[in-house]
Amino acid sequence: MKPNAIKNLVYTALCAALCVVLPMAFHAVQNAGQVFLPMHIPVLLCGLICGWPFGLVCGALGPFLSSLLTGMPPAAMLPGMMVECACYGCVSGLMLRFVRTKNAVFDLYISMLTAMALGRVLAGFAKCLIFAPGTPPFAWVTTSLITGIPGIVIQLVLIPLVIFALTKAKLLPKRY
Numbered sequence: 001m002k003p004n005a006i007k008n009l010v011y012t013a014l015c016a017a018l019c020v021v022l023p024m025a026f027h028a029v030q031n032a033g034q035v036f037l038p039m040h041i042p043v044l045l046c047g048l049i050c051g052w053p054f055g056l057v058c059g060a061l062g063p064f065l066s067s068l069l070t071g072m073p074p075a076a077m078l079p080g081m082m083v084e085c086a087c088y089g090c091v092s093g094l095m096l097r098f099v100r101t102k103n104a105v106f107d108l109y110i111s112m113l114t115a116m117a118l119g120r121v122l123a124g125f126a127k128c129l130i131f132a133p134g135t136p137p138f139a140w141v142t143t144s145l146i147t148g149i150p151g152i153v154i155q156l157v158l159i160p161l162v163i164f165a166l167t168k169a170k171l172l173p174k175r176y
Helices: 005-026 032-036 040-050 052-070 078-098 104-131 140-146 149-168
Strands: none
Touching: 005 032, 005 040, 005 052, 032 149, 040 052, 040 078, 040 104, 040 149, 052 078, 078 104, 104 140, 104 149, 140 149
């Protein structure tokens, strides 16, 4: 049984709303957003649950709505965040669709890690070539990767737990 379009729209709307609410909770502590990466969690979930088109929309819409409603991310960071999150949603959905290791855990981790890597690289190049010309192309390694290690760990632990809980509750179909 495949989730239908209405269910996917509801999940996408919920994930986009979480893109606004989760960062608000984390930004109560200075720099917590850059360390714990709360917006990445609902975007990755959306891509993994609903597929790449919905993940792409959630990834582009989530940062935009959050910036519009809360001022986070600030306008200077918004384009890079939209590129990064849209890539997360799109790639995680595509990878989960095509990766078939016969092990649902491996499928999830391969999909998430690929999306996280490509999203960071794409955002880094978009910043240095389009949004902030002159920025070194690999400046993202410290700003997005090293600083965000706690958030990456949280994502790698929390997202599979959420996916498997939703599957166990029969809100998502079993993979294998």
